[in-house]
Amino acid sequence: MSAVLDHPGDHAHGHAHDHPSGWRRWLYATNHKDIGTMYLWFSFAMLLVGGVNALLLRTELFQPGLQILRPEFFNQLTTMHGLIMVFGAVMPAFVGFANWQVPLMIGASDMAFARLNNFSFWLLPVAASLLIVSYFVPGGATAAGWTLYAPLSVQMGPGMDLAILALHLMGASSIMGSINIITTILNMRAPGMPLMKMPMFCWTWLITAYLLLAVMPVLAGAVTMVLTDRHFGTSFFNAAGGGDPVMYQHIFWFFGHPEVYIMILPAFGIISEVIPTFARKPLFGYSSMVYATASIAILSMIVWAHHMFTTGMPVTGQLFFMYATMLIAVPTGVKIFNWVATMWRGSMTFETPMLFAVGFIFVFAIGGFTGLIMAVAPLDIQIHDTYYIVAHFHYVLVAGSLFALFSGTYYWIPKWTGHMYDERLGKWHFWASMITFNITFFPMHFLGLAGMPRRYADYPMQFADFNAVVTIGAFGFGLSQLIFLWMVIRCIKGGAKASDRVWENAHGLEWTVPSPAPFHTFETPPVVK
Amino acid sequence: MVSATSSGTPYYFVPHPSKWPMVGAIALAFFGFGLASWVNGAPFGPWLFAIFIAILAYMMIGWFGAVARESESGLYGERVDVSFRWSMSWFIFSEVMFFAAFFGALYYARSIATPWLGDLDHRSLLWPDFQATWPNAGPAGVVEPFQTIGPWPIPTLNTALLLTSGVTLTIAHHALKDNRRAPLAFWMLVTILLGFTFLGFQAYEYVHAYSELNLKLSSGIFGSTFFMLTGFHGFHVTVGAIMLSAVLFRILRGHFTPQRHFAFEAAAWYWHFVDVVWLGLYVVVYWL
Numbered sequence: 131m132s133a134v135l136d137h138p139g140d141h142a143h144g145h146a147h148d149h150p151s152g153w154r155r156w157l158y159a160t161n162h163k164d165i166g167t168m169y170l171w172f173s174f175a176m177l178l179v180g181g182v183n184a185l186l187l188r189t190e191l192f193q194p195g196l197q198i199l200r201p202e203f204f205n206q207l208t209t210m211h212g213l214i215m216v217f218g219a220v221m222p223a224f225v226g227f228a229n230w231q232v233p234l235m236i237g238a239s240d241m242a243f244a245r246l247n248n249f250s251f252w253l254l255p256v257a258a259s260l261l262i263v264s265y266f267v268p269g270g271a272t273a274a275g276w277t278l279y280a281p282l283s284v285q286m287g288p289g290m291d292l293a294i295l296a297l298h299l300m301g302a303s304s305i306m307g308s309i310n311i312i313t314t315i316l317n318m319r320a321p322g323m324p325l326m327k328m329p330m331f332c333w334t335w336l337i338t339a340y341l342l343l344a345v346m347p348v349l350a351g352a353v354t355m356v357l358t359d360r361h362f363g364t365s366f367f368n369a370a371g372g373g374d375p376v377m378y379q380h381i382f383w384f385f386g387h388p389e390v391y392i393m394i395l396p397a398f399g400i401i402s403e404v405i406p407t408f409a410r411k412p413l414f415g416y417s418s419m420v421y422a423t424a425s426i427a428i429l430s431m432i433v434w435a436h437h438m439f440t441t442g443m444p445v446t447g448q449l450f451f452m453y454a455t456m457l458i459a460v461p462t463g464v465k466i467f468n469w470v471a472t473m474w475r476g477s478m479t480f481e482t483p484m485l486f487a488v489g490f491i492f493v494f495a496i497g498g499f500t501g502l503i504m505a506v507a508p509l510d511i512q513i514h515d516t517y518y519i520v521a522h523f524h525y526v527l528v529a530g531s532l533f534a535l536f537s538g539t540y541y542w543i544p545k546w547t548g549h550m551y552d553e554r555l556g557k558w559h560f561w562a563s564m565i566t567f568n569i570t571f572f573p574m575h576f577l578g579l580a581g582m583p584r585r586y587a588d589y590p591m592q593f594a595d596f597n598a599v600v601t602i603g604a605f606g607f608g609l610s611q612l613i614f615l616w617m618v619i620r621c622i623k624g625g626a627k628a629s630d631r632v633w634e635n636a637h638g639l640e641w642t643v644p645s646p647a648p649f650h651t652f653e654t655p656p657v658v659k
Numbered sequence: 660m661v662s663a664t665s666s667g668t669p670y671y672f673v674p675h676p677s678k679w680p681m682v683g684a685i686a687l688a689f690f691g692f693g694l695a696s697w698v699n700g701a702p703f704g705p706w707l708f709a710i711f712i713a714i715l716a717y718m719m720i721g722w723f724g725a726v727a728r729e730s731e732s733g734l735y736g737e738r739v740d741v742s743f744r745w746s747m748s749w750f751i752f753s754e755v756m757f758f759a760a761f762f763g764a765l766y767y768a769r770s771i772a773t774p775w776l777g778d779l780d781h782r783s784l785l786w787p788d789f790q791a792t793w794p795n796a797g798p799a800g801v802v803e804p805f806q807t808i809g810p811w812p813i814p815t816l817n818t819a820l821l822l823t824s825g826v827t828l829t830i831a832h833h834a835l836k837d838n839r840r841a842p843l844a845f846w847m848l849v850t851i852l853l854g855f856t857f858l859g860f861q862a863y864e865y866v867h868a869y870s871e872l873n874l875k876l877s878s879g880i881f882g883s884t885f886f887m888l889t890g891f892h893g894f895h896v897t898v899g900a901i902m903l904s905a906v907l908f909r910i911l912r913g914h915f916t917p918q919r920h921f922a923f924e925a926a927a928w929y930w931h932f933v934d935v936v937w938l939g940l941y942v943v944v945y946w947l
């Protein structure tokens with residue numbers, strides 16, 4: 131698709147109020163690009179905070195026995211690592227991408243609700259401060275695991291209440307953000323862009339936003355019940371009063387499984403933008419891609435109990451959830467097939483975005499396969515709550531979501547900053563991440579199969595060797611991310627001037643505006659032909 | 660800032676930098692820290708929470724006031740109107756899902772947890788005397804005996820009140836579309852009064868439950884689901900009534916035209932949503 135633009139970016143002349151400066155520019159922001167930037171920096175900061183938590187955990191686990199952490203504190207770190215990474219790093223990062231890219235890709239002047247957009251963002255630092263303060267209250271932060279299972283979560287100290295309220299705020303932020311994204315995509319596409327010609331990234335975000343709307347309120351309900359069980363005498367999760375702790379798991383996973391797709395669908399969208407550019411071929415099977423995304427989202431709402439095979443479910447329930455889960459592999463397979471078919475006989479080059487995209491396909495597929503193995507109920511009963519699960523979800527979340535985020539950053543950062551990033555740093559970052567990621571997480575499969583349970587501060591001697599390897603890998607992975615930070619800073623400060631199109635074969639409206647994208651774009655909608 | 664069409668309405672209105680989102684975020688910081696310290700018994704908890712309410716009220720008045728001014732000065736074109744419609748619909752959808760969590764908990768407790776607690780294993784090993792019926796006070800004897808509230812008379816009256824308020828609201832809408840302002844204001848007022856009467860009955864019912872039936876939030880799973888479902892519904896009625904009152908306030912100031920009055924419609928959609936949730940409650944909580 132191509133676009134005709136009338137003098138993009140030149141409207142702002144003489145309108146000083148349109149170029150707010152100083153602190154007001156950020157605190158009072160109503161510009162999707164500024165708000166997107168804030169989302170991205172916030173999520174990167176959270177990635178570092180969550181990463182430090184993880185490295186503390188790995189230091190403790192370097193050797194058997196207790197070295198540096200009390201077990202109670204270890205459990206707090208595990209919990210907070212999960213909460214911060216899921217709700218603070220990965221989810222906001224994708225919202226940051228949506229903020230920057232969706233209006234640029236559909237030819238809209240901004241997000242549909244610019245002030246609401248800023249409200250969504252600023253709730254996140256508030257929620258993060260609730261979480262961080264919770265380390266310092268009596269009893270410390272919550273240690274119930276990121277899933278906050280009752281009855282443990284009903285018993286803990288004030289740190290748990292702070293976590294619950296933080297989740298409420300982050301949930302409200304996600305709901306408002308989703309409404310904004312849905313409205314923008316449905317109502318503000320440039321004339322001449324029907325839904326079925328919309329860039330795949332926008333499609334995946336549209337579907338993700340619906341998932342968020344459907345399940346974030348359910349999480350809010352679940353943690354509200356925990357709060358009232360804790361302080362107001364209700365018995366939702368208390369069998370003595372007629373409730374049931376397993377009910378918590380049902381409600382939580384009704385949110386929790388769609389949540390994992392919330393964190394991967396926009397990643398699929400980024401990969402579907404990057405691969406066609408560097409394969410110099412249009413995306414293979416566009417409409418099957420759309421339908422696959424939608425089917426994944428719908429199926430994801432009916433598979434939640436595959437997290438609960440060990441709770442004593444009736445066998446019919448186990449069978450239903452097992453087969454439903456395996457079914458998701460079909461649309462996921464369609465996607466992987468389409469990406470590979472896009473590359474097939476393409477004229478490929480491997481700049482950093484493409485490296486991360488191809489790397490994504492490899493490692494994400496491993497995570498998908500381990501998912502299938504765990505979907506088999508009799509197998510899962512053996513490996514549930516072992517390091518095998520930890521391996522699985524880091525393959526899909528780190529090598530999946532995070533690698534896609536990296537891919538997207540390298541892909542669009544020239545548009546954001548106006549400078550090319552340093553390709554050499556990018557390649558270093560990719561190879562260092564890829565190698566250390568696998569050193570960290572591959573041995574976890576063996577540990578899990580050998581029976582090492584997750585979420586413990588100590589382990590028997592026979593697991594020592596692999597754990598030492600894992601810890602070394604983890605530090606390597608952590609350090610590799612500093613290359614990324616360095617690359618970003620250098621790219622903001624300077625570098626080769628990026629052209630408007632940036633990549634030889636890049637298609638889409640975002641490549642028709644100058645690099646860096648001016649403060650205001652598409653104030654009159656472009657005409658898409 | 661935004662290129663204007665001939666009528667002066669921009670193609671799509673993008674607001675200038677605004678302090679209100681920041682004010683709202685600060686309010687919610689007081690909410691989080693205030694509620695967390697309150698439920699843990701810190702003396703300053705209620706104060707922090709009161710500050711939250713105050714800042715929130717300030718933000719709502721300021722923010723919605725700004726929106727109303729922009730709307731009245733014709734900055735919102737066709738597109739913005741469509742945006743408002745999409746966003747309100749999907750917001751209501753998210754509210755439906757919030758209630759779904761609590762309805763789901765009620766279903767689970769009645770149809771899965773209760774039979775489980777009364778099955779053979781639990782009977783022979785733990786609680787030989789537990790009768791797996793609904794309502795129940797839990798198997799372990801930790802809940803004091805209580806009586807429940809049937810559909811008659813108050814819940815049925817409340818159903819009638821809410822359904823009537825839906826009708827009066829529709830009458831008001833027709834008056835607005837025909838540009839008959841006096842009946843419009845009158846029927847809005849009636850709707851709001853019906854809403855508050857509902858809330859009054861609900862409050863009476865709660866007092867009755869606590870003081871005479873010994874039915875409390877802590878009355879086992881029955882009390883939990885009963886009060887949380889009806890309580891959250893009552894809270895939503897309150898929010899809806901506040902929305903309608905704000906709309907009435909704008910009507911009295913001469914806002915809205917027969918063609919353009921989305922704030923009215925949004926409040927009305929919300930009110931009907933609250934109505935439908937009540938019908939669900941009436942059947943599932945009081946009747947069955």
Ligand code: HEM
Pocket residue numbers: 277390391393394436437455456458459462497498499500501502504505506510513514515519522523526527530531
């Ligand atoms: C083919 C697709 C997938 C299948 C069949 C699958 C299956 C499963 C199963 C059965 C479990 C439960 C294991 C247990 O606790 O015993 C699980 C856990 C998990 N999965 Fe997946 N999964 C898939 C994709 C994904 C994706 C795309 C993500 C995220 C991006 C993800 C994130 C997670 C997480 C975070 C957990 C662990 C939750 C916890 O217990 O803390 N999965 N998966």
Ligand SMILES: [Cu+2]
Pocket residue numbers: 386387390433434436437
């Ligand atoms: Cu799952």
